[in-house]
Amino acid sequence: MSFPPHETPGELIDRVRAAAAAHAPLHIAGGRTKAFYGEAVAGDTLSTTSWSGIVSYEPTELVVTVRAGTPLAELEAVLAERGQCFPFEPPHFGPGGTVGGMVAAGLAGPARASAGAVRDYVLGARFINGRGELLTFGGQVMKNVAGYDVSRVLAGSLGTLGVITEVSLKVLPVAPAEATLVFALGQHEALEQVHRWGGQPLPVNASRWTADRLTVRLRGAVAAVEAACERLAREAGGTRLDPAQAGRDWADARDQRLPFFEAPAADLGLWRLSVPQTAPVLDLPWAPLIEWQGAQRWLWAPAGAAGQIRAATAAVNGHATLFRAGADGAPGVPRFHPAATAIQTITQRLRAEFDPAGIFTPGRMG
Known part of the structure; x- marks a missing residue:
């Protein structure tokens, strides 16, 4: 199996440095299959799709290192040839999804409750910060970090901390x-x-x-x-x-192709409720689809019901996300549940450290 040589993504670095100098926002994108997720963002698109390819793959060590623009389906096909997979079942939401988008979105499929989240399989990463510096965190083994594990923080960051260029991931054998x-x-x-x-x-x-x-x-x-x-x-x-x-x-x-995920009305949005697995039936009037042994619950409801939905989930120590907005885009309704003060403080400090000019997908996470 041949792999591309280890190179530096010079074009991406140049784009970031120019944007930082001009204080011009950049919208980081791969296959754009998850563009609906999060708040709307402005800025020039910085595509990672040209930076693709498997850097190394050690089936016996259960580790693969891959460039961010690599199509997810292409990588999964290579893993399947060796009887291996990503146990967390990352959603594709379309044929063009990339590995970088998988990590940046941090979304997992039906097996999340038993197999773990995306971040649990991130061993290391290389990414470009807001100063145009190429940084490396983690490595290719499970116990490789002393201090804050930045590579795993990238999972679910939606491109707000930097441009992921390369990631090392743990894989597992397909179940017998x-x-x-x-x-x-x-x-x-x-x-x-x-x-x-x-x-x-x-x-x-x-x-x-x-x-x-x-x-x-x-x-x-x-x-x-x-x-x-x-x-x-x-x-x-x-x-x-x-x-x-x-x-x-x-x-x-x-990939949300079941009949449930077809919007019953144009003005309804798809809400994602994250609650403890043992949370009871919620006192909400909309019929749900429940996954993850009770921890993830989906429902279609108007954006105007945000207060009612978020109050019900907060009452059981959960939170609610407007995962897909209705046809009107749900103006004035935050997509993400307000984070706790401590989480907001940590998030702001991380962004200030890695993206001091605030150029990466500003506003994507609210």
């Missing part, structure tokens, strides 16, 4: 066995059941509930998956799905 079961359960009963199963030594990998239908995916050793299938079916009356159909359904859930 997988099975998906469906149960006819109401929301309260479904949450109780996944919490009960989650507290037991079962290979529960992902769950999804909507419209009185609970879907559970098992992954792990063949014997463990088969034994769990028999037990879950016996305890809750589930039926096993055809593997091919189940695979398509989970991919559609990951």
